Every structure is written in C-alpha cells, then in structure tokens.
Amino acid sequence: MPFQSLLSAIETLKGKIDSLKKQPSGVSDRLLQLSQDVDAIPLISWLASQQTYPRIYWQGRDKVEEVAAIGQCLGFYFEQDVSDQQLAAVYQRQRQLSDNPQFRYYGGLAFDRSLKSWPEFGQARFVLPRVELRRSAEHFSLKLNINLDAANLENELAEALQCLQQIKPARPLMPPHKLALRSRHDLPTFERWQSLVTQVTAPDFNQATPKVVLSRITQLDIHGQADPWMVLACWQGRNPNSFQFGFQFSPEHAFISCSPERLFRRRQRELFTEALAGTTLRGLSDEEDEVLARALLDDDKNKYENQLVREHIVDMLNPLSHYVGADELPRVFKLTHIQHLHRAIRAELKGEINDFDLLQALHPTPAVGGLPRQAAMSFIRDQEGYHRGWYAGACGYFNSLESEFAVAIRSALFEPNRINLFAGAGIVAGSDPHAEWQELENKLATIISILIDF
Structure with a gap:
C-alpha cells in the first residue's frame, strides 16, 4: 500500500x-x-x-x-x-x-x-x-x-x-463539480478595453511603443468554496502540454497556473527559452485545425508579434552569453482550445551569470509586458486598472545546478467565495478590440468550463 x-x-x-x-x-x-x-x-x-x-x-x-x-x-x-x-x-x-x-x-x-x-x-x-x-x-x-x-x-x-x-495519507480528490455563480465582474470592462486598445494602436503611440500586452481580471463570486488542487488536477488533464504549478501559503489564498510558456530552463551553463506569442483557436476537426494553424503562420499581425518577442529575448541574452541561437521561422504550438506561434531559443551562458541575472534580463517578457519594456510597463501600470500580482510573473525553482521558470499566464487566484481568473492579449498595430477581447475569452475557456456551467 x-x-x-x-x-x-x-x-x-x-x-x-x-x-x-x-x-x-x-x-x-x-x-x-x-x-x-x-x-x-x-x-x-x-x-x-x-x-x-x-x-x-x-x-x-x-x-x-x-x-x-x-x-x-x-x-x-x-x-x-x-x-x-x-x-x-x-x-x-x-x-x-x-x-x-x-x-x-x-x-x-x-x-x-x-x-x-x-x-x-x-x-x-x-x-x-x-x-x-x-x-x-x-x-x-x-x-x-x-x-x-x-x-x-x-x-x-x-x-x-x-x-x-503531521503528514497525512493521500485522500482521493473531490470529484469535479460545477460551482454556483453569484456574479461575474471583468476589469477592465469591455468599454474600457476598447478605449485602451484604441490608445495603444494610435499611430503616434504605436510608433514609439509597438506592443503593449493588456490583460483582464475576471472575478467569479461563488457560493461555497472551491478546492484549488482539484481544479488544477482537472486543468492539468485538459492542458497536458503546459507547466502546472500552485502556491498556497495559507488556507485562505491559493494561486494556480496551467501555463504553456517557459521563461527559461537552465542546466549548468546551457539555457533554453522561447518566444511564444500569436494566438488562434483550435479546429473542430483535423482539417479545420490545420487550416487555422496555416492561417496563423501566414497572419502578418501574429507573425510580427512573435518576431518582436524573439528579437527582444535575443537582444537581452546577447550580453549574458557566449552564444545565442533562435529559430528563424515560427512553428505552431497546440493546446486544448488554442494554438500559438512558437520559436525556440538556446544560449550558452557566461560563467559569472546566475539565475537572478536571467530573471532580471528576461522578465517581464514582451509576451506579457510589451516593447519597449519600460514604456509598456508604465502604460500597464497607469491604465490597466488593477494590480496583476503574480499573474504574468515568473514562477519556478532554482538551485546551484539547474533552474526552471514558467511565465504565470493562464492562472487563477482563489480567495474565500471568489476565484480571480487572468488572461492577456498582445496589442500591436492592427489589433481589433473585439477580436482581442474574444481572445481573452478563448484563453479562459478551459478553466471556466471546469468551474462554471453556463
């Protein structure tokens, strides 16, 4: 036993x-x-x-x-x-x-x-x-x-x-069950979101700051309590190609994430990271899925967004590395409900570089902040309307030999009688407020389907 x-x-x-x-x-x-x-x-x-x-x-x-x-x-x-x-x-x-x-x-x-x-x-x-x-x-x-x-x-x-x-035996998790939803609040609202996207895509602003990643917190007020570990286990089963992690420092609050995005992985001096940006839906059949994937690979807006991320990461790694190599062309990375453009990046680090140097250089990535970093962060700080906390932060582990960090997207913060969900979208020239808002819905579709029966 x-x-x-x-x-x-x-x-x-x-x-x-x-x-x-x-x-x-x-x-x-x-x-x-x-x-x-x-x-x-x-x-x-x-x-x-x-x-x-x-x-x-x-x-x-x-x-x-x-x-x-x-x-x-x-x-x-x-x-x-x-x-x-x-x-x-x-x-x-x-x-x-x-x-x-x-x-x-x-x-x-x-x-x-x-x-x-x-x-x-x-x-x-x-x-x-x-x-x-x-x-x-x-x-x-x-x-x-x-x-x-x-x-x-x-x-x-x-x-x-x-x-x-104090160690207890493992008990079976509670079977998944839908929660009774009392209310839902989105911040920013769609009207505010539309205004923010319009500001970011305005020619004068966009020329100096070509990308800002705007996000939304969706607050679900519920009857009763939800077990964050049961939710993470269900999420894990539906998105097997992701990192899964959770932190609970007290009974009242838990943060979980099922994130597809690696910030970096280090094995001694060898570093692996990636540019993950550009999104579309999965198809209902293999044929439709392939059509959507091909359209994503051919879409100028999404290719540009991914290329910006790739260039930024390479630029940040160059001073820290003896060598940096990155995929020239993106490939499609598939999740349950959506698919992304992905480029792999590898570096050989200089001897004096440690994990905190990497965290300073790579986080926040353009995939969750924007470009240039400081200008995009300033806009988010002043205009988004809520504090992200650990959402879009860097979560993982480190020691002397190795480290691995994921970007905490597709995440949820559990509080008494409330679950906070987070999702973001990269806004660049040509972004449409309605399409980007729908992208947020698509990114939350998996976890909302676990939690709520609409």
Whole structure:
C-alpha cells in the first residue's frame, strides 16, 4: 500500500533525526537533505490532503518531474519596494548554503515589482520546503530538508520531526463539480478595453511603443468554496502540454497556473527559452485545425508579434552569453482550445551569470509586458486598472545546478467565495478590440468550463 510505504519512510527519517540529535557535528554541510524512496503516490491528491503550509506543487512541461511540498525549512519574502540588488543579495546568500543540486527553492516574482503585490505572496517569495514528495520519471522519494546552520539546532530538528508527524495519507480528490455563480465582474470592462486598445494602436503611440500586452481580471463570486488542487488536477488533464504549478501559503489564498510558456530552463551553463506569442483557436476537426494553424503562420499581425518577442529575448541574452541561437521561422504550438506561434531559443551562458541575472534580463517578457519594456510597463501600470500580482510573473525553482521558470499566464487566484481568473492579449498595430477581447475569452475557456456551467 502506498501509505504503508510512506509511513515506513517517515519512520526511517525520524530515526535519522534522532541520530543527528546525538551527533550533530558529523555533517559538514550547512544544509542537510534526508531522502527515502517510497511507492508511487498521486502527488496532487497527497498535497490536497495535508494541513501544513505552505503547500507547493510543480510539474514541468515535459512531465519528467513532479513535486508536492509542504512546510518551510528556509525562505525569503519581500512584501514591497524590493530592489534588484536586494533580491540578488538574498538569492546568492541562499544558494551559498549548499552546492547540493537536490536542494530546490520554489517560488515566484510579481509581474511588476514596483507595485505592492498580493498579501502572503509579495513582490518575491521563495521557499526551501521542509518536506518534498518528488517524482523523477517513475521514481518517487520523500525528502526532508534541515538547516544545520539554524540559530537553535534543537528547535530546528524538533520542527522537522513535527512536520513529518503531521503528514497525512493521500485522500482521493473531490470529484469535479460545477460551482454556483453569484456574479461575474471583468476589469477592465469591455468599454474600457476598447478605449485602451484604441490608445495603444494610435499611430503616434504605436510608433514609439509597438506592443503593449493588456490583460483582464475576471472575478467569479461563488457560493461555497472551491478546492484549488482539484481544479488544477482537472486543468492539468485538459492542458497536458503546459507547466502546472500552485502556491498556497495559507488556507485562505491559493494561486494556480496551467501555463504553456517557459521563461527559461537552465542546466549548468546551457539555457533554453522561447518566444511564444500569436494566438488562434483550435479546429473542430483535423482539417479545420490545420487550416487555422496555416492561417496563423501566414497572419502578418501574429507573425510580427512573435518576431518582436524573439528579437527582444535575443537582444537581452546577447550580453549574458557566449552564444545565442533562435529559430528563424515560427512553428505552431497546440493546446486544448488554442494554438500559438512558437520559436525556440538556446544560449550558452557566461560563467559569472546566475539565475537572478536571467530573471532580471528576461522578465517581464514582451509576451506579457510589451516593447519597449519600460514604456509598456508604465502604460500597464497607469491604465490597466488593477494590480496583476503574480499573474504574468515568473514562477519556478532554482538551485546551484539547474533552474526552471514558467511565465504565470493562464492562472487563477482563489480567495474565500471568489476565484480571480487572468488572461492577456498582445496589442500591436492592427489589433481589433473585439477580436482581442474574444481572445481573452478563448484563453479562459478551459478553466471556466471546469468551474462554471453556463
């Protein structure tokens, strides 16, 4: 039985903690990870069954690895007014605690770090979990992280033991069910959206700022509560070609995302990223799907939008890299309800470049902000009418050997009696307000179909 295997692993880890209490000086590293193999466990179900916070979930787009994590061994959090220098200093200090590539800090950055972000999430928050249940291909392991550099090692070991003791067996997720909708509010409204698109596409503005990514928050006021992990599991099943991740720092708020867009993936000095911009619907048949894909590849507006993103990413990577290569022509990247234009980009990084240098350079991308970056961000900040928080931010993990971050599009923020949905569209010369508004609806179609029965 999976839980018997998990119980056995927990007891083994408890024994290792007891040994540490007797001989704490026997380990030279300042961080220690204890690991024990376990039988296969459904990770989202296990995570939803736990009562320890934070609760964190991550699955990469390639589906090779999956992580469910609870508690906090170490972490850093900035509520507001955080400078790039502050983030870089804390980031480096956390990395210096250990070179062990098994340690991973999970978390995210807000879209606009000049504004106050959501409570609990902040401008930036990263967590080295206390306990991780990690799947690598078909191999499952339970990992316990301990900070031997803690001011009070006795308390640190006691907290680690307590987290183990609070682990619950995985219960089946609640079956999907439609929520009773009390009301829906879109911000900006369509009238305001139409005005914003008109401003961005005006010749004088567009010449200096050729792209602004406008977004919308759709607030669904509901009766009762929704389980964010059940929703993410359903979303995962309908959009298998995406990153899936979630962060829940308290029972009241959870942020989940099923995002197709990679910000970057680093393996030592090798970097992989992409230009993902330009959108159309999927067809109802293979023949219609191919017609729509071909039309997307031939559409000047969408090709221009994707080319702007490609050029910007290459320009930002050039000073950080010995080599940068990018696809000359886009291909079509297919999701359940929509398809995008996609170009792969690869770089060989210079030796001194770290993950925070990459986050500063690449985020926000032109696919979620616009071009030039500062002008587009200023327009969004002043005109969009709400604070995006972690929507369109960067979420992922890092350690000394590797890192991976996704752009948090196609996402939802859960609050008591409310679910906030987010979607955006790139506005360039020739954009039509009605067509772009419909694109927002298309991007939300999957999750709305999970949540609400219209």
